[in-house]
Amino acid sequence: MSNLKTYLNSYTFKDTALFPNVNGTGYDQPSVDIFGGLEQIEHASYNNTFDFYERVMVLLNKLKDAHTYFVPPCVQKFSYTLPYYFSIYQNADLSQSVKIDRTVPTTYQKYISDGGVDFYNNTEILCINLKGKPIYNQFNEPNDGTYLAAEAIA
Incomplete structure (x- = not known):
């Protein structure tokens, strides 16, 4: 978790994620508190590693930023392609x-x-x-x- 926080500390759009609609340009996206979300994830208990990784992945997907994503290690066995x-x-x-x-x-x-x-x-x-x-x-x-x-x- 500390590595993830270190990497995300350099995320350019932290403020924009917290206040996405300030200038009316956020397409009514909800606010995403990256570090608050990571704190909640860190202090929760999980039955397995996948559930932990899923929470991190969902948090970062809420950013709706194509350049920022989390791929859980060792859990991607296949991909599903729609035609x-x-x-x-x-x-x-x-x-x-x-x-x-x-x-x-x-x-x-x-x-x-x-x-x-x-x-x-x-x-x-x-x-x-x-x-x-x-x-x-x-x-x-x-x-x-x-x-x-x-x-x-x-």
């Missing part, structure tokens, strides 16, 4: 829409033959569940791991 390209569009009200832009033909054929969901170009994606659960539970509330599509793919 679709996503595009993010800004709407007139400054909200964002995520749509299927096009497909990757060779991956698409395998994905569909294995029972994958077929989307057409320009299909709007509202939410994605990163834990593989259904988007909503039986009470029509978002399941754990459900995010707006723009957040999930950022």
Whole structure:
């Protein structure tokens, strides 16, 4: 944890992460207290190493900074590739829409033959569940791991 804090101490956008919407340019992103989050992670107890690494990864993903990410060591055995390209569009009200832009033909054929969901170009994606659960539970509330599509793919 001390190495992580040392590296993140040089993160240029610490103040911007804390106050992302000060000048009206943060796309209504929530504030991220990197060091407060690390303190909470450090003082929590975990059943396994993966849970610890997941908390660090989720914290840094909240920054929505493509240059700053955490890859947990020794836990990436595979990657999962969807046969679709996503595009993010800004709407007139400054909200964002995520749509299927096009497909990757060779991956698409395998994905569909294995029972994958077929989307057409320009299909709007509202939410994605990163834990593989259904988007909503039986009470029509978002399941754990459900995010707006723009957040999930950022």
